[in-house]
Amino acid sequence: MNEMNERHGPEEAEGLDETDETDAVEEKKEVNDLQSELWLRIDKVIGQCEVHQDKDVNGPLFMLAHEVRSMEEELKVRFSIALCAEAVQRWQQGNHPHLDENHDYLAEFLDKLSLVRFPKGRALLRAVESARGIQPPKRTERLCSDFQLLASLCRVLQYQADKKPFFLDGRSAAKALGRPHETVASWLRALSDRLRIIRRARYIYIAAD
Numbered sequence: 001m002n003e004m005n006e007r008h009g010p011e012e013a014e015g016l017d018e019t020d021e022t023d024a025v026e027e028k029k030e031v032n033d034l035q036s037e038l039w040l041r042i043d044k045v046i047g048q049c050e051v052h053q054d055k056d057v058n059g060p061l062f063m064l065a066h067e068v069r070s071m072e073e074e075l076k077v078r079f080s081i082a083l084c085a086e087a088v089q090r091w092q093q094g095n096h097p098h099l100d101e102n103h104d105y106l107a108e109f110l111d112k113l114s115l116v117r118f119p120k121g122r123a124l125l126r127a128v129e130s131a132r133g134i135q136p137p138k139r140t141e142r143l144c145s146d147f148q149l150l151a152s153l154c155r156v157l158q159y160q161a162d163k164k165p166f167f168l169d170g171r172s173a174a175k176a177l178g179r180p181h182e183t184v185a186s187w188l189r190a191l192s193d194r195l196r197i198i199r200r201a202r203y204i205y206i207a208a209d
Contacts, residue, residue, distance in 0.1 A: 030078045042067065042087055051095040057105065062167055064091055065112035073123075084110060116167050124168075128176045131156045139195050146177050147187050154191065154198050 034042075045067040049060035068087060072079055079087075088106045092099055099105065134155065136148035150173065157166050170188065174181035191197045 028072075028076055028078050030080050031075075032080045032082055034083065038071065041071070043090060046087075046091045046094055049091060049095075051098040053098060055098050055100070057095075057099070057108065060091070060095070061105070061109050061112045062116070063169075064088075065109060065116050066167055066169055069113060069116040081110075084113070112167075115165065124172055124176055127156045127160070128153055137195075137197050139197060140191075146179055147190075150177060150184065150187050151191055151195075151197055 042064075045064060049063045051057050051060050064087065068079060068084070085106050088109045091109075092105055128149070131149055131152035134152050136152045137155070140148045140151045153173065154168075157168060160166070170184050171181045174184040177184065188198075192199055
């Protein structure tokens, strides 16, 4: 997915406790099974996490990890390794023609899951509000206010993630900004490819120095 993700953060961003919110999952109850409607939700996301002929699984696995992480946050639980394995197995079944038989996709999924520090919903909305209070990058001064806000949001999220890259779901960002997701996707490409305010590593945007 092209619309997801960034990194780099300013000292001006204040009042952000996302690390406390996301790390708290470590202390929450671990669950080994899910209700059928939750599996339906995961299956729906799996249908959107397609692997194509290039066999690039980075983006699709990030999308799946993002949904699982969001569900953990909503349910205030931690998914067991068995649940994660079941989700990955369902994803593999749907993408079998474009996957390598001997690759450990569960291990790769768990790595992606550890990088999803900012679930959808309240955390993102609070980050957007914090982004409104900081100075946008100078190179965006000729762009519209929402474009500048997106650039500032990238900085806030990177500030929260410290030195790690982070995952930003483009559709959620578009909803938070009140813009079409196609518009936000094009703005992220502009921030990366032309303005070089962020840089993209495959499916992850990482802020340039």
